[in-house]
Amino acid sequence: MEALRTAPVSPTAQPAPPDPDHSPDPRRWAALSVLAVAQFMVVLDSSIVNIALPDIGTGLHMAPSSLSWVVTAYVLTFGGLLMLGGRIADLRGRRATFLTGLIGFGAASAVAACAPAAGTLITARAVQGAAAALMSPAALSLVTTLFPGKERAKALGVWGAVAGCGGAAGVLLGGVLTGAFGWPAIFLVNLPVAAAVAAGTLRYVPAHAGTRGGIDLPGAATLTTGLASIVYGLSQVDAKGTTSTLVLSALGLGALLLAVFVAIERAVAQPLVPLRIFRLRTVTSANAVMAAIGAATVGLFFFLSLYLQQILHYTPLQAGLSQLPLALMIIVAAGLAPQLVARTGNKTLMVTGPLLLAAGMGWFSTASVHGSFAGTILGPSFLVGAGLGLSFVSVNVTAAAQVAPADAGLAGGLINTTQQIGGALGLALLSAVATHRTGTTPTLAGINSGYHAAFLAGTAIAAAAALLAALITPRGDRPAQETATGKTL
Numbered sequence: 001m002e003a004l005r006t007a008p009v010s011p012t013a014q015p016a017p018p019d020p021d022h023s024p025d026p027r028r029w030a031a032l033s034v035l036a037v038a039q040f041m042v043v044l045d046s047s048i049v050n051i052a053l054p055d056i057g058t059g060l061h062m063a064p065s066s067l068s069w070v071v072t073a074y075v076l077t078f079g080g081l082l083m084l085g086g087r088i089a090d091l092r093g094r095r096a097t098f099l100t101g102l103i104g105f106g107a108a109s110a111v112a113a114c115a116p117a118a119g120t121l122i123t124a125r126a127v128q129g130a131a132a133a134l135m136s137p138a139a140l141s142l143v144t145t146l147f148p149g150k151e152r153a154k155a156l157g158v159w160g161a162v163a164g165c166g167g168a169a170g171v172l173l174g175g176v177l178t179g180a181f182g183w184p185a186i187f188l189v190n191l192p193v194a195a196a197v198a199a200g201t202l203r204y205v206p207a208h209a210g211t212r213g214g215i216d217l218p219g220a221a222t223l224t225t226g227l228a229s230i231v232y233g234l235s236q237v238d239a240k241g242t243t244s245t246l247v248l249s250a251l252g253l254g255a256l257l258l259a260v261f262v263a264i265e266r267a268v269a270q271p272l273v274p275l276r277i278f279r280l281r282t283v284t285s286a287n288a289v290m291a292a293i294g295a296a297t298v299g300l301f302f303f304l305s306l307y308l309q310q311i312l313h314y315t316p317l318q319a320g321l322s323q324l325p326l327a328l329m330i331i332v333a334a335g336l337a338p339q340l341v342a343r344t345g346n347k348t349l350m351v352t353g354p355l356l357l358a359a360g361m362g363w364f365s366t367a368s369v370h371g372s373f374a375g376t377i378l379g380p381s382f383l384v385g386a387g388l389g390l391s392f393v394s395v396n397v398t399a400a401a402q403v404a405p406a407d408a409g410l411a412g413g414l415i416n417t418t419q420q421i422g423g424a425l426g427l428a429l430l431s432a433v434a435t436h437r438t439g440t441t442p443t444l445a446g447i448n449s450g451y452h453a454a455f456l457a458g459t460a461i462a463a464a465a466a467l468l469a470a471l472i473t474p475r476g477d478r479p480a481q482e483t484a485t486g487k488t489l
Helices: 028-060 064-092 094-113 118-146 149-181 190-204 217-235 245-267 275-279 281-311 316-322 324-344 346-364 373-400 405-438 444-472
Strands: none
Touching (some): 028 064, 028 094, 028 118, 028 190, 028 316, 064 094, 064 217, 064 405, 094 118, 118 149, 149 316, 149 324, 217 245, 217 405, 275 281, 281 346, 281 373, 281 444, 324 346, 346 444, 373 405
16 A cells, blocks of 8 residues: 555655756746656555455456465565666656656556456566656656755655555545446556656656766666565465475575675675665664565555455445545654654654554454454554554654765665565565465355454564564664764764
8 A cells, every 4th residue: 555655765866956057947846746646646556456456356367365466566576676766767867767667657557457367467567566666766856856945845745745645545546446447447547647747747847868877787686586586485385385396496596686686786886775874773773674564564455455345345445445544544643753753752653653553453353254344444444554654754764864965865765665575575475374374265254364364464573563673773863973884974
């Protein structure tokens, strides 16, 4: 659910300082509108899919374990290629990169809407994620360079508000479109939006020539392929057994590729992820907590949508409406978080947020086949929403707390990458847990028992996030007084 995600930060690009010799671009507010619509589409497309999952599964005859790949394929490629997308935008030109991603996103949406089989849909979703990894950092880089001084904060506020509204709107629109026109409509809606954004981009968004430098393609390839191998191995655990040759080979290959990725990052002159950033405890702790939160929440919304429609027999529209209180609670809690940070300190919120998330997921794990909205959904939704709103603000504050200005884009891109990757790994793990509990001859009670197991596994992951925050997050909220090498300035 994309309402949970903070607006992606460009992994490498830094806001350009105001140029006293040039006045701001008079088209900048029109350009912001165009770029914000594109971000809204990317955000919408992630959350809109969850509500349509049961209909997709029925229409394409997909098992629940395969259905999870409709979500995983997107978040895995988006997260795995986000840092690369930011680097390409810097080097090849931000507008050109944005338009390339936009065209790819629209084309993949058309293929997804017409997909005759599961494999085609999953491939299209992977291409959508890769295209989004080009679009988001390029668009945000354009926003930060178009707006000088105080206007930049206002523009970024609009950007963040669009991301939050897109997630909430996706939940509702997914129900409306799926119920009225069928699941292909959730992808077809992207086509006129992409066409309008492309026209607006060519008219209002200035071109950017790019800079010189290298692109760490080996690093991007080994990171994304290694993660995909691990996710595939986890997804096959129940079907093949934990000691099967396929599972062990996939997990072993993934671990090997990630080790190669680390070696590449240490050796190349311009790495995709400069490992020096992890010398800061704030960065290490924030990314560890974010990975666990992402792992818990992507699985939460996947299984909550299935529970509402398969167990409680909600229509897609009813399922979308039932998740709006949770989405709105995220927005409220995120709005209150800065004041709470000032009063209690950031570490307190980094512990409290995941604990509230764990409590809400634990409550969801008690849902029965005779559940109701008031008795089963509403209460834990408030807890989960509050926990996520507090968590994402406090984690992002911690991630940037001691980072030098030159590495601000790197730290922001990294925290968004970690969230996506954690979500992909978590969904694979929770799906394996649910499938194992459900068994080979699923009944309604058996399917519900599988959802219970997934929610309980998510509860454990969220509790682990709170424990990580308590153990490894530095005390206090120190300003950015250290460089990424860990030396005090």
